[in-house]
Amino acid sequence: MTDADTALGGYYLVYRGTTHPVLFSGEGWLAVAATEDQREQFPDAVEHGVNSRGSWVKLPVDAVERRFRRTVEATWRDEPVTVVGPVLDGTVLLHYRRSPERAAELGMAGDRQSGWQLRVPLDEVDVVNVSDRDFS
Known part of the structure; x- marks a missing residue:
C-alpha cells in the first residue's frame, strides 16, 4: 500500500x-x-x-459539503481483505470474511459472524479497489 x-x-x-x-x-x-x-x-x-x-x-x-463511506478492497498473502484502518506504526487493520481455517492459519482473531481481523505491515497489503458511496 x-x-x-x-x-x-x-x-x-x-x-x-x-x-x-x-x-x-x-x-x-x-x-x-x-x-x-x-x-x-x-x-x-x-x-x-x-x-x-x-x-x-x-x-x-x-x-x-459531502459525506461518504470509503471501502478499500485489497489482498494480503493472496487472500481478499478489506482495509479498515487506521495506520499505526506502519501497520494497518485488515478485515477478512472467508475461511475460518485460513483465518486461523493467518493468525487472525474473530468469528464466522463478525469476520476476522489482524493488524499487518502496510507494505504487505496490495490495494485492489477503492470505492466511495455518498450518503445523506
Whole structure:
C-alpha cells in the first residue's frame, strides 16, 4: 500500500474542500479531529473537546459539503481483505470474511459472524479497489 490517506476504509466528510475522517457522530452533527491550533479552521463548529480519540470538533451536518463511506478492497498473502484502518506504526487493520481455517492459519482473531481481523505491515497489503458511496 502506498497512499495511506486514500486507502483507509471508513466514514468521511468534506468540509470547506478538505476531506476528514469522521471520528464519531450524533443527531445532526459529525466530529472530526482538530487540535486546539486547528480549531479556527472550523468556524462552523458547535462544540470541541478531547476524548480517547484525541482533540475534536463537532460540525453541524448542514455545514458539511459531502459525506461518504470509503471501502478499500485489497489482498494480503493472496487472500481478499478489506482495509479498515487506521495506520499505526506502519501497520494497518485488515478485515477478512472467508475461511475460518485460513483465518486461523493467518493468525487472525474473530468469528464466522463478525469476520476476522489482524493488524499487518502496510507494505504487505496490495490495494485492489477503492470505492466511495455518498450518503445523506
